[in-house]
Amino acid sequence: MLTPILAVIVRDLRLALRRRSDIASVLFFFIIVVSLFPLGVGPEPAQLRKLAPGVLWVAALLATMLSLPRLFADDYRDGTLEQLALAPQPLGLIVLGKVIAHWLISGLPLTLLAPVLGIQFDLSGEALAILTVSLLIGTPALSGIGAIGAALTLGVRGSGVLVSLLILPLYIPVLIFGAGAVDATLTGTGAQAHLSLLAALALAGVFFSPWPSAAALRIALE
Amino acid sequence: MSDRLFNWYRFASPQAFYPLAGRMIPWFWALAALFGIAGLYVGFLVAPTDAQQGEGYRIIFLHVPASWMSMFIYLVMAFWAGLGLAFNFRLSGMMAQALAPTGAMFAFLSLWTGALWGKPMWGTWWVWDARLTSELILLFLYVGFIALQSAIDDPRRADKAGAILALVGVVNIPIIYFSVKWWNTLHQGSSVNLAKSSMATVMLWGMLLCALACWMYSIAVALMRVRRIMLEREKDTLWVREELAREAS
Amino acid sequence: MIYWNSLADFLAMGKHGLYVWGSFIVMAALMILEPILLARSRKSLIARLKRQYRAEKLDNHHPPREDNP
Numbered sequence: 001m002l003t004p005i006l007a008v009i010v011r012d013l014r015l016a017l018r019r020r021s022d023i024a025s026v027l028f029f030f031i032i033v034v035s036l037f038p039l040g041v042g043p044e045p046a047q048l049r050k051l052a053p054g055v056l057w058v059a060a061l062l063a064t065m066l067s068l069p070r071l072f073a074d075d076y077r078d079g080t081l082e083q084l085a086l087a088p089q090p091l092g093l094i095v096l097g098k099v100i101a102h103w104l105i106s107g108l109p110l111t112l113l114a115p116v117l118g119i120q121f122d123l124s125g126e127a128l129a130i131l132t133v134s135l136l137i138g139t140p141a142l143s144g145i146g147a148i149g150a151a152l153t154l155g156v157r158g159s160g161v162l163v164s165l166l167i168l169p170l171y172i173p174v175l176i177f178g179a180g181a182v183d184a185t186l187t188g189t190g191a192q193a194h195l196s197l198l199a200a201l202a203l204a205g206v207f208f209s210p211w212p213s214a215a216a217l218r219i220a221l222e
Numbered sequence: 223m224s225d226r227l228f229n230w231y232r233f234a235s236p237q238a239f240y241p242l243a244g245r246m247i248p249w250f251w252a253l254a255a256l257f258g259i260a261g262l263y264v265g266f267l268v269a270p271t272d273a274q275q276g277e278g279y280r281i282i283f284l285h286v287p288a289s290w291m292s293m294f295i296y297l298v299m300a301f302w303a304g305l306g307l308a309f310n311f312r313l314s315g316m317m318a319q320a321l322a323p324t325g326a327m328f329a330f331l332s333l334w335t336g337a338l339w340g341k342p343m344w345g346t347w348w349v350w351d352a353r354l355t356s357e358l359i360l361l362f363l364y365v366g367f368i369a370l371q372s373a374i375d376d377p378r379r380a381d382k383a384g385a386i387l388a389l390v391g392v393v394n395i396p397i398i399y400f401s402v403k404w405w406n407t408l409h410q411g412s413s414v415n416l417a418k419s420s421m422a423t424v425m426l427w428g429m430l431l432c433a434l435a436c437w438m439y440s441i442a443v444a445l446m447r448v449r450r451i452m453l454e455r456e457k458d459t460l461w462v463r464e465e466l467a468r469e470a471s
Numbered sequence: 472m473i474y475w476n477s478l479a480d481f482l483a484m485g486k487h488g489l490y491v492w493g494s495f496i497v498m499a500a501l502m503i504l505e506p507i508l509l510a511r512s513r514k515s516l517i518a519r520l521k522r523q524y525r526a527e528k529l530d531n532h533h534p535p536r537e538d539n540p
Contacts, residue, residue: 169362173401278487335494
């Protein structure tokens with residue numbers, strides 16, 4: 001069961017590494033959006049500290065959003081997806097592999113970048129740690145849920161904007177618990193509960209969303 | 223194929239449903255008008271004033287039915303969607319498509335009346351209360367559904383994609399509501415307190431009648447819209463030609 | 472039976488008239504507008520289809536497909 005997943009992950013990573021500029025542009029989008037906020041709201045450290053969790057998390061949401069259309073689009077265009085759909089392995093498992101690969105090339109770099117950006121917002125060491133942990137736990141859910149939107153809008157005109165209309169409302173729980181975890185650390189109430197719920201969302205998101213995504217892919221391939 | 227299954231398919235075929243819906247629409251309009259007049263009479267003319275909220279509370283007779291319908295219609299939409307995916311009925315996709323705009327309208331009305339209720343009661347048009355926020359997100363879900371369906375040209379694919387989205391949405395609604403509620407209690411405590419006045423029976427009746435009116439209205443409008451969708455989609459078939467030839471107008 | 476003493480009282484809604492009637496009017500307007508728009512779009516669709524059928528009858532190259540889903 002694990003072999004097809006692993007094969008898909010390795011394949012997608014190899015393809016992504018051949019086009020590193022795609023990964024880089026998503027990361028730079030994240031950096032730019034986060035850096036715009038202090039310019040918009042002013043440089044007072046106290047205010048920035050208060051805004052930081054929300055800003056970083058919303059920027060992570062938008063950056064993930066930006067990388068979603070490519071999740072299936074290339075494979076759809078060159079016919080690989082049709083081959084994958086015909087493979088004896090369940091399409092859901094293949095999608096799971098693609099979701100994991102997507103997280104490795106978008107969610108994980110975002111997570112690693114976040115503490116650096118958090119310093120710009122004058123976050124304390126503890127808050128930075130919780131921010132990183134919350135992104136580490138939460139971004140897989142973003143990739144998982146996002147896959148549904150990417151699959152539904154495959155080959156549809158205006159799919160870039162459409163996918164955000166479909167998926168951003170579904171991201172709200174992840175945003176609430178992710179940003180809430182950092183916020184709770186800042187106010188000293190402890191992030192434990194938020195992180196547990198975030199982990200639950202991530203598990204549910206990663207392991208359940210491949211099936212509706214696979215169903216949506218089959219519809220797109222019909 | 224057994225006889226029973228055959229009948230099911232026949233009933234679910236647009237050709238059989240179109241005239242049936244046409245006959246049902248006037249009845250649902252009559253019911254909607256009846257319940258609406260009764261509900262408004264009870265709510266706006268008979269019901270006494272609320273001790274805590276004054277006359278402003280009468281918005282409840284509009285706000286609560288609109289909110290209920292917006293949620294209920296999403297559930298019905300998801301039900302048709304599931305039915306469509308499971309049995310491949312052509313009718314169910316059309317029903318889901320016909321319901322969505324009405325559901326979105328009720329979600330908007332719920333927000334609008336909620337804002338106009340909030341201003342005199344809480345002193346502000348909008349609060350990030352769990353219920354208001356969830357209603358807003360519900361409106362987003364409707365908008366997403368409508369946008370997805372209108373972006374896909376092939377109606378069969380639009381139906382199925384919309385169905386998956388509706389089902390994903392219906393699974394997510396409780397999660398969203400719970401998370402918004404959690405977020406809300408953490409951030410603003412209980413600054414918003416819906417006055418929990420024990421509701422008089424007459425008020426309850428008013429609300430119930432208004433909700434029934436909205437329900438009947440939704441059915442009537444959805445049937446009107448589904449008939450329009452059927453004509454549009456099946457315009458190349460024989461039955462639509464015969465149907466139009468039969469209709470005088 | 473009726474709670475109100477005068478029409479003016481009813482319209483004033485105890486200082487909340489603007490909010491109550493603002494809600495009522497918008498809701499009523501949308502609920503009246505929606506079926507009217509639907510009826511109109513139905514009419515224009517039927518007119519369009521009839522024109523199309525007439526045009527097809529003239530060149531008669533596209534016989535209607537049998538309805539057998």
